[in-house]
Amino acid sequence: MSYVGRMNVVPLTRVTPGNLRDPLHRVMSGSSPKAVAVVDAMLLAEGGIGTAGSVAAQFGLRNRFDLANWLTREGLPPLHELAGWVSVLLWIELCTRTGMSLCDLALRRGRDPAACYRLVQRVTGQKWSTVRARGTGWVLDRFAARCRERQLPANGTGVGSSLLLPALSGKPDLVANSD
Numbered sequence: 001m002s003y004v005g006r007m008n009v010v011p012l013t014r015v016t017p018g019n020l021r022d023p024l025h026r027v028m029s030g031s032s033p034k035a036v037a038v039v040d041a042m043l044l045a046e047g048g049i050g051t052a053g054s055v056a057a058q059f060g061l062r063n064r065f066d067l068a069n070w071l072t073r074e075g076l077p078p079l080h081e082l083a084g085w086v087s088v089l090l091w092i093e094l095c096t097r098t099g100m101s102l103c104d105l106a107l108r109r110g111r112d113p114a115a116c117y118r119l120v121q122r123v124t125g126q127k128w129s130t131v132r133a134r135g136t137g138w139v140l141d142r143f144a145a146r147c148r149e150r151q152l153p154a155n156g157t158g159v160g161s162s163l164l165l166p167a168l169s170g171k172p173d174l175v176a177n178s179d
Contacts (some may be wrong), residue, residue: 081123091116096132116128124139
């Protein structure tokens with residue numbers, strides 16, 4: 001049995017969704033009510049709200065591909081990444097309020113601390129110590145920047161800059177010529 005399995009899980013004070021709801025709604029000011037509902041559900045669930053397929057069905061979409069396309073049109077990151085942003089925001093808020101470490105928080109929530117630290121790194125591009133020092137406002141700014149990256153141009157063509165072909169992005173083509 002693991003250490004977490006033997007430990008009594010102590011309930012923590014929940015971060016009320018209202019603490020982060022209003023700032024997140026400001027970041028998503030141009031999003032549809034349905035997109036805001038997805039984020040609100042993640043706040044209430046403290047992160048993930050299910051598989052892409054199940055979320056797609058709950059929101060009246062045919063499948064996970066339609067969900068991914070819809071999230072892109074809304075200017076939001078993919079579902080798993082969006083859940084990661086919400087989790088990091090909740091963790092930073094709770095750790096700031098209680099003075100707990102992310103490790104302690106993870107153990108009390110029955111989560112693997114290493115997985116939490118990796119999620120912070122993957123989502124924000126920074127280590128937990130840096131993220132904690134910079135605070136909730138910094139994470140919200142990074143989330144807003146990520147959402148701006150995902151927004152479609154006004155003409156409705158293309159997606160985020162990371163998906164552009166090299167010829168269209170001005171980057172050199174990495175395919176060697178066979179001439």
